[in-house]
Amino acid sequence: MSESVTGPSEGVTGVEAGDHPGPASRRGVVGHVRDGVQIARWDVEAVERVSRDPRALVHGACFMVVATFLSGVPLLLGTEPDAPTWPFAVFGLVIAAAGQLAISALATGVIHGAARLLFGASGRYVSLLRVLWVGSIVLWVGAVPLVGGLVGGVLYLLVTLVAVSELEGVERLQALVLVIGLRALVLLAGLLMA
Numbered sequence: 019m020s021e022s023v024t025g026p027s028e029g030v031t032g033v034e035a036g037d038h039p040g041p042a043s044r045r046g047v048v049g050h051v052r053d054g055v056q057i058a059r060w061d062v063e064a065v066e067r068v069s070r071d072p073r074a075l076v077h078g079a080c081f082m083v084v085a086t087f088l089s090g091v092p093l094l095l096g097t098e099p100d101a102p103t104w105p106f107a108v109f110g111l112v113i114a115a116a117g118q119l120a121i122s123a124l125a126t127g128v129i130h131g132a133a134r135l136l137f138g139a140s141g142r143y144v145s146l147l148r149v150l151w152v153g154s155i156v157l158w159v160g161a162v163p164l165v166g167g168l169v170g171g172v173l174y175l176l177v178t179l180v181a182v183s184e185l186e187g188v189e190r191l192q193a194l195v196l197v198i199g200l201r202a203l204v205l206l207a208g209l210l211m212a
């Protein structure tokens with residue numbers, strides 16, 4: 019079987035998608051930090067490179083954990099009213115980081131499945147997860163008081179939009195409808211559960 023390395027938006031799966039060792043798989047953490055910034059700038063080449071890189075999943079998961087910890091800096095510093103003691107704050111952040119990874123993996127699966135169901139998308143779940151986790155570097159701005167969470171959330175929404183568009187092989191407008199629609203459903207569910 020010949021291995022073709024085509025763009026992920028063309029719907030290639032398995033070994034053909036580039037999950038074998040190559041130049042992209044030799045990227046280290048610093049390279050993936052750069053990739054995360056490039057993804058936030060809608061760099062399609064960075065999206066494709068990260069989608070094929072097996073190491074991107076581990077590095078991206080670490081980026082997501084760092085984002086969770088950065089958003090919890092006020093808890094660790096005790097600047098929040100009724101902040102827990104330091105050991106309890108750290109324990110809470112560890113649990114939050116694990117939960118964030120699980121929720122993110124689940125949400126990526128929902129986006130991937132909805133793109134396939136609604137728009138006949140042809141991408142791969144793990145490729146999308148790699149890009150979204152490496153692109154989660156934009157969530158690091160959550161450490162900035164007051165506006166960091168909002169800015170990071172908007173930037174991550176844009177990262178999700180470009181990742182879905184490029185990797186699932188759907189039009190940008192379709193990706194926008196999908197991403198915004200699913201976010202709205204999550205917010206609605208949260209309101210109904212409150």
